[in-house]
Amino acid sequence: xxxxxxxxxxxxxxxxxxxxxxxxxxxxxxxxxxxxxxxxxxxxxxxxxxxxxxxxxxxxxxxxxxxxxxxxxxxxxxxxxxxxxxxxxxxxxxxxxxxxxxxxxxxxxxxxxxxxxxxxxxxxxxxxxxxxxxxxxxxxxxxxxxxxxxxxxxxxxxxxxxxxxxxxxxxxxxxxxxxxxxxxxxxxxxxxxxxxxxxxxxxxxxxxxxxxxxxxxxxxxxxxxxxxxxxxxxxxxxxxxxxxxxxxxxxxxxxxxxxxxxxxxxxxxxxxxxxxxxxxxxxxxxxxxxxxxxxxxxxxxxxxxxxxxxxxxxxxxxxxxxxxxxxxxxxxxxxxxxxxxxxxxxxxxxxxxxxxxxxxxxxxxxxxxxxxxxxxxxxxxxxxxxxxxxxxxxxxxxxxxxxxxxxxxxxxxxxxxxxxxxxxxxxxxxxxxxxxxxxxxxxxxxxxxxxxxxxxxxxxxxxxxxxxxxxxxxxxxx
Amino acid sequence: xxxxxxxxxxxxxxxxxxxxxxxxxxxxxxxxxxxxxxxxxxxxxxxxxxxxxxxxxxxxxxxxxxxxxxxxxxxxxxxxxxxxxxxxxxxxxxxxxxxxxxxxxxxxxxxxxxxxxxxxxxxxxxxxxxxxxxxxxxxxxxxxxxxxxxxxxxxxxxxxxxxxxxxxxxxxxxxxxxxxxxxxxxxxxxxxxxxxxxxxxxxxxxxxxxxxxxxxxxxxxxxxxxxxxxxxxxxxxxxxxxxxxxxxxxxxxxxxxxxxxxxxxxxxxxxxxxxxxxxxxxxxxxxxxxxxxxx
Numbered sequence: 040x041x042x043x044x045x046x047x048x049x050x051x052x053x054x055x056x057x058x059x060x061x062x063x064x065x066x067x068x069x070x071x072x073x074x075x076x077x078x079x080x081x082x083x084x085x086x087x088x089x090x091x092x093x094x095x096x097x098x099x100x101x102x103x104x105x106x107x108x109x110x111x112x113x114x115x116x117x118x119x120x121x122x123x124x125x126x127x128x129x130x131x132x133x134x135x136x137x138x139x140x141x142x143x144x145x146x147x148x149x150x151x152x153x154x155x156x157x158x159x160x161x162x163x164x165x166x167x168x169x170x171x172x173x174x175x176x177x178x179x180x181x182x183x184x185x186x187x188x189x190x191x192x193x194x195x196x197x198x199x200x201x202x203x204x205x206x207x208x209x210x211x212x213x214x215x216x217x218x219x220x221x222x223x224x225x226x227x228x229x230x231x232x233x234x235x236x237x238x239x240x241x242x243x244x245x246x247x248x249x250x251x252x253x254x255x256x257x258x259x260x261x262x263x264x265x266x267x268x269x270x271x272x273x274x275x276x277x278x279x280x281x282x283x284x285x286x287x288x289x290x291x292x293x294x295x296x297x298x299x300x301x302x303x304x305x306x307x308x309x310x311x312x313x314x315x316x317x318x319x320x321x322x323x324x325x326x327x328x329x330x331x332x333x334x335x336x337x338x339x340x341x342x343x344x345x346x347x348x349x350x351x352x353x354x355x356x357x358x359x360x361x362x363x364x365x366x367x368x369x370x371x372x373x374x375x376x377x378x379x380x381x382x383x384x385x386x387x388x389x390x391x392x393x394x395x396x397x398x399x400x401x402x403x404x405x406x407x408x409x410x411x412x413x414x415x416x417x418x419x420x421x422x423x424x425x426x427x428x429x430x431x432x433x434x435x436x437x438x439x440x441x442x443x444x445x446x447x448x449x450x451x452x453x454x455x456x457x458x459x460x461x462x463x464x465x466x467x468x469x470x471x472x473x474x475x476x477x478x479x480x481x482x483x484x485x486x487x488x489x490x491x492x493x494x495x496x497x498x499x500x501x502x503x504x505x506x507x508x509x510x511x512x513x514x515x516x517x
Numbered sequence: 518x519x520x521x522x523x524x525x526x527x528x529x530x531x532x533x534x535x536x537x538x539x540x541x542x543x544x545x546x547x548x549x550x551x552x553x554x555x556x557x558x559x560x561x562x563x564x565x566x567x568x569x570x571x572x573x574x575x576x577x578x579x580x581x582x583x584x585x586x587x588x589x590x591x592x593x594x595x596x597x598x599x600x601x602x603x604x605x606x607x608x609x610x611x612x613x614x615x616x617x618x619x620x621x622x623x624x625x626x627x628x629x630x631x632x633x634x635x636x637x638x639x640x641x642x643x644x645x646x647x648x649x650x651x652x653x654x655x656x657x658x659x660x661x662x663x664x665x666x667x668x669x670x671x672x673x674x675x676x677x678x679x680x681x682x683x684x685x686x687x688x689x690x691x692x693x694x695x696x697x698x699x700x701x702x703x704x705x706x707x708x709x710x711x712x713x714x715x716x717x718x719x720x721x722x723x724x725x726x727x728x729x730x731x732x733x734x735x736x737x738x739x740x741x742x743x744x745x746x747x748x749x750x751x752x753x754x755x756x757x758x759x760x761x762x763x764x765x766x767x768x769x770x771x772x773x774x775x776x777x778x779x780x781x782x783x784x785x786x787x788x789x790x791x792x793x794x795x796x797x798x799x800x801x802x803x804x805x806x807x808x809x810x811x812x
Contacts, residue, residue: 254759464759
């Protein structure tokens with residue numbers, strides 16, 4: 040009988056403790072559901088990788104929404120305007136910062152940053168000051184540090200026969216081009232037909248000197264490298280008159296029209312993938328591309344030219360004996376928190392995690408297209424495991440860094456989408472032979488003027504001036 | 518006195534029954550129509566966050582002075598003329614051949630219908646591969662017969678034609694199936710009578726079949742014209758309107774203005790112009806039908 044009583048009491052204690060435990064668990068905080076949106080594909084991988092960590096560390100159940108690369112702006116903007124609160128974390132291209140922060144769609148992060156430091160002092164000034172800050176406040180944390188770099192085929196540039204032939208033809212050593220003139224010479228030299236010889240091998244298909252991003256959404260950035268190195272600026276700071284059709288702009292476009300002869304005939308259909316593949320499939324001697332192409336080029340699963348890629352600064356021009364080079368900083372990605380998010384602090388913890396805690400892992404893998412943006416990302420070549428040696432990783436990082444030092448920022452005032460749309464459209468018109476460089480850029484200037492008037496000249500001028508003042512302070516503007 | 522105010526439920530009941538339907542219709546169809554009309558008289562630059570500002574017919578004036586608008590209209594006109602035109606001719610030819618076929622007609626008709634039932638996105642992706650400069654089968658054939666490969670999507674002389682070819686492949690089956698249905702509804706006796714009277718095949722086609730097919734053809738072309746006027750998916754997937762503006766259609770332009778630039782007033786005005794053009798075209802075709810009925 041006693042045994043029975045002990046058994047019943049024990050059972051009762053066990054059941055009560057179980058119930059208590061369950062109640063305790065229930066009383067604990069339920070996971071907070073957050074939604075992150077961004078361009079679908081390889082750049083959303085980190086969200087998938089750390090989904091479990093977010094739940095464990097921050098009690099956040101993250102829903103990942105991917106949208107096409109070209110539709111990020113409209114998807115996010117529509118949700119913001121209609122106040123649906125559909126997204127908590129938004130991944131966007133910094134050119135929309137003026138629009139998103141200026142219209143009050145984003146949560147200012149300064150207060151959170153004071154509580155949980157993302158170490159922005161470690162972020163290179165271009166990304167920190169212009170792609171994350173708006174009117175003195177921080178609205179985003181960096182996620183992807185895009186900049187254009189010159190990639191070239193080391194094996195071809197080092198081939199003795201090619202070197203000798205180049206010197207015989209152009210009168211100077213074959214080397215990664217430092218100026219646009221040299222770039223044209225090298226592109227012309229390496230453009231060969233099927234059946235001709237390249238580095239001692241008979242070509243099975245046509246080979247091209249170079250290629251560029253030809254689709255109208257981003258092609259302006261490839262023109263921008265030249266425009267900027269020739270001394271071009273977007274607007275006159277005093278009048279907000281477009282300076283896009285200045286002699287620098289026209290010369291840049293004329294150069295591009297010339298270089299098109301040494302590109303694949305369908306280069307105007309080239310977007311990111313096509314341009315990357317043309318180089319990594321071994322069809323071009325050089326390309327100017329985003330940093331991720333260097334990482335992917337070291338991955339045998341994605342590249343046929345592993346170990347043969349050199350990375351250096353984009354070419355420029357020599358003025359008064361000095362070499363001026365400017366590398367456009369198009370695209371990039373930053374993370375913001377929607378003003379209507381119910382859990383901004385939780386959302387901040389999540390973006391802090393990927394922008395700071397795991398950023399080294401995310402930019403140093405060939406599985407993402409994310410590129411270095413912190414000084415620390417450049418200090419650890421050993422992390423970039425896709426490269427066969429630490430030396431190779433160092434060369435890659437040095438190349439990217441050299442471009443960052445001469446970065447030329449993208450226009451991030453409201454209406455950037457419209458300004459860039461016109462520019463891209465007219466540049467492709469000139470490239471396809473429909474208009475002369477001058478005619479195309481004069482039309483751009485006219486349309487830019489109309490856009491500025493629609494958005495309010497004075498307002499735009501003030502925003503542009505502030506932007507330029509910041510660029511100057513960071514040493515990115517003359 | 519009480520009698521006067523008595524509700525006649527018998528008369529009111531039908532109205533009560535259709536009230537929810539009318540309410541829903543007003544909310545989802547009529548209200549947006551009126552709202553967008555009001556919007557078209559306002560300037561609303563959402564990228565700047567300005568509130569709508571009444572500018573009267575300003576958007577319409579801007580639109581008519583905009584060369585890009587006329588270019589897009591011209592491109593859309595080309596799609597209608599060459600795209601729908603070739604869809605009609607090829608569809609008619611296939612329908613006549615299938616009409617004469619006795620065995621396997623159902624199977625062949627079903628196979629012909631496949632492009633139409635494939636999702637437009639898949640059609641776009643398929644044609645993107647077909648047009649690929651290096652690896653596409655089209656250029657492979659051209660190279661095979663010692664012709665130069667063509668940059669179908671990146672040459673402004675070919676970009677719109679490439680879109681039209683894709684659209685023709687996708688929608689010719691629609692023309693074919695509608696005309697085939699029309700042909701099969703024509704009594705066999707009429708053809709036999711004409712043949713007994715000594716009419717040749719050509720005469721039978723032009724004097725007997727074609728006049729009887731006219732209403733079917735008009736309706737098929739009208740449907741396709743209205744649909745092709747809104748051509749968007751193939752433009753997005755193949756050329757994004759480029760190079761330059763060479764393949765930009767009016768709907769794609771409207772999308773860019775509305776959802777990329779967020780110039781909502783201007784986009785609304787553009788939509789209304791499209792609506793007016795569609796109504797004019799529809800009336801043009803419907804007049805043929807009415808004339809026939811009058812006769």
